[in-house]
Amino acid sequence: MSDKLVYFFGAGKADGSADMKALLGGKGAGLAEMTNLGIPVPPGFTISTEVCTRFYRDGGYPPNLRAEVEQAIARVEQIIGSRLGDGASPLLVSVRSGARASMPGMMDTILNLGLSERTVQALAESTRNPRFAWDSYRRFVQMYGSVVMGAPRGRMEEMLHERKRAAGVKLDTELGEKDLRALVTDLKAFVAERAEKPFPEDAAEQLWGAVGAVFRSWMNPRAITYRQLYGIPDHWGTAVNVQAMVFGNAGDDCATGVAFTRDPQTGENRLFGEFLVNAQGEDVVAGIRTPQPLAEMERLLPEAYRQLMGIRARLEQRYCDMQDIEFTVHRGRLWMLQTRTGKRSARAMVRIAVEMARDGLIDQDTAVLRVEPDKVQELFFPEVEPCPASEAIATGLAASAGAGVGRAVFTADDARAWVDRGEKVVLVREETSPDDLHGMKAAEGILTARGGLTSHAAVVARGMGKCCVVGAGSIEVDSLRGEFRVGDKTVRRGDWISVCGKHGRLFLGKRTVQTPELPGEFHTLMEWADQRARMAVRTNADTPEDARVARRFGAQGIGLCRTEHMFFNPERILAVREMLLAEDEPERRAALAKILPMQRGDFVEIFRIMDGLPVTIRLLDPPLHEFLPKTDKDIDELLRVTGAEPARLRRRNEDLHEANPMLGHRGCRIGLTYPEIYQVQVRAIIEAACELQSQRVKVIPEIMIPLVAHEEELKRMRELCISEAERVFAERGVTVPYTVGTMIELPRACLVADRIAMHADFFSFGTNDLTQTAFGLSRDDAGRFLPFYVEKGVFSRDPFVAIDVDGLGQLMRIAVEKGRAHRADLKVGICGEHGGEPSSVGFCHGLGLDYVSCSPFRVPVARLAAAHAALLEKRGAETGSV
DSSP states (O other), rough: SSSSOOEEEEEEEEEEEGGGGGHHHHHHHHHHHHHEEEETOOEEEEEEEHHHHHHHHSSSSSSSSSHHHHHHHHHHHHHHOEEEEEEEESSSSSEEEEEOOOOTTTTOOEEEOOTTTTTHHHHHHHHOOOOHHHHHHHHHHHHHHHTTTTOOHHHHHHHHHHHHHHOSSGGGOOOOOHHHHHHHHHHHHHHHHTTTTOOOHHHHHHHHHHHHHHHHHHHSHHHHHHHHTTOGGGGGGGEEEEEEEEOOOSSSEEEEEESSSSSSTTSSSSSSSEEEEETTOOOOOOOOSSSSHHHHHHHHHHHHHHHHHHHHHHHHHHHSSSSSEEEEEETTTEEEEEEEOOOOOOOHHHHHHHHHEEETSHHHHHHHSSSSSHHHGGGGGEEEEEEOOOGEEEEEEEEEEEEEEEEEESHHHHHHHHHOOOOOOOOEEOOOGGHHHHHHHSSSEESSSSSSTTSSHHHHHHHHTOOOOOOOTTEEEEEETTTEEEETTTTTTTOOOEEEEETTEEEEEEEEOOOOOOOOOHHHHHHHHHHSSSSSSEEOSSSSSHHHHHHTTOOOOOOEEEEEGGGSSHHHHHHHHHHHSSSSSHHHHHOOOOOHHHHHHHHHHHHTTTTSSEEEEEEOOOOGGGGGGSSSSHHHHHHHOOOHHHHHHHHHHHHHHHGGGGGGGOOHHHHHHSSHHHHHHHHHHHHHHHHHHTTTTOOOEEEEEEOSSSSHHHHHHHHHOOOOOOHHHHTTTTOOEEEEEEEOHHHHHHTHHHHGGOOOEEEEOHHHHHHHHHHHHHHHHTTTTHHHHHHHTTTSOOTTSSOOOOHHHHHHHHHHHHHHHHTTOOOOEEEEEEGSHHHHHHHHHHTTTEEEEEEEGGGHHHHHHHHHHHHHHHHHEEEEEE
């Protein structure tokens, strides 16, 4: 840990640089690097992330922090020629948080710190603009009062609106000095009442109050929620950036803006953003006024715009990535306040990576690593169709693509509650704030009346991959009444609405959705990824349609075809129930005679679709509670089909009831007790393979025995498979190569994997059940308390989402090592849901698995994650870190 706690930047000199993001946070490192590049940056300093870590570890600030801060303030004062708290020439500063990863849940920026009843007069005199001085003070009181002293932000906004109504004006900029003076007095009195202490007049007290608020915000609920959502560790901490103020609200030759060096929605290579004349920092992102596109800046402030375009080019050349920048124009002069790697949609992420590689800014390896695997899935997000502009009741700015179809709700708490009870919702707000994070996460889409493409709602929605439309100015939102109005139409809480994030349109009612075409750059990127990955990526597909989708997404085979899932329809499930409820073998075989052609037909179609690729078929593994009749109607339907005696059928159904069916008579246990079931399934597989081989379709069947715990179980089931396959070959006069393996999903199987490997051509980890049995958790029931475990830090992640490396991972490692010790050519893969989760894919790569298998729509995610794992291993080897 460094002895130095405070790092200076500005006036052409900086203590830090871009590669110090872990210590200085994203903002601090960006400000230091821009200073080093000679870009105009107001002077200031960064309190490092290590101070935050020590603040929570030690319960307070390091002893030498105050002295270092005072030295840094003195340097800023010397450069600016003003002093903090001075009654004649006051220095004003901004205070911003800045973690190494951008976090919308952190503390809001505080501007104009240093203003007081004394210094506001000095600012008014020195600028000869009393209205500007009091507007700046009003903003400071609102920000500081809310962020540091805890006064309700909403009530202070209402006080501002009430003052505007009383003055007969619509915009903040139309309030005069007299109204602003009165408003400041009212706001300070309100804050003092709520905080039960006076609003601070001393600038040093203000500063330390703001610094403490930044550190406290690192552990506020919305920041914790965001970190959990994106896997950001608590120990990273946040930095604090204190910077001399430049003013975008001092007149019509002043402005503030937010921009991206490329379009964050599409990836187009153009400067993208918004600005406001005579406005201050947060005005643009908060949606208080509707901002103007940057093209207007070229007309209104041409010299500042020319400088901005030059800086854009320099920043992209330096960082070789799209930058998110903030700037202020003060008296016609451009100042840069931030540069950081910009958040972007999946479409933009892919396009920017591929185009920068083609242009030589980055290499192909870097381009592949630039695209986050989980983000790729957004490319398949549905779109509202039809989406004619003529039918839209309102139009806003298309902030984040996708389709948001659900019931309108007006608070984040409602969004969470409604989703918890099974509803789909669209969160409708005047504008969002970090307090809405949990509702935004729960909603299908987000709609706001105010705000631009760089507003809170837009940035957070893009990061989450949520459909979002902002700045729909024609809607009037009344959150208290739970409704919004558009002209003569009123939409109330619970009404269905459809939001199109591609075109920024709002429709009444429940619209259909469709999946868009993939961009061309996607296929280029995935080709690069597949060239670099070592592991193959297969899919879990139970139907021909699943198989078609998976092939379209680049699956290299089927790693799990769950034969019991082929019967989840009313007609087919009757045959399975008839089989399970049979009293003896002849009755079972009669039911199996109905099942055989169904399964053979499915296998023929699946094999044909997967021509030339391996298909792993798991023999029947039905937890009985999922298949047995549950209602009188189910029983009556079965009686109609079978003609069985009612009392006998009901008794048999009761006899099969299990107290814990997930650990009951399922998997290979069914095959052992009723071998005719597995015989018929093997026959269906081999007959289908023989039929297609005669048609010159290359079939690679892999027969998988489920829920093996003992080597004798697999030995007997393997013998059954081979015997039945040989019978079919003899009947057909055709042979087809095939393999027999097992699903490893019980802890005992991992521990005796060397013995099980004696009878297996392959292992496939069923990590869903292996997690349940390793933890002693029911996945269905654990959902009631697992979120609490994750929230409180008992588990760092939900073990059903990401592989528990310390526990489950060690069982997997034992199985791989023991299995391959006995059989070096043992093929090993994973087919649990973890097969599509990027960190789990990385772990499987490290174990030396041959493939991962996941749901069809996760195949691109897994392909990219497999490439990331190989590239990171390669880079680690090159640097000696692995």
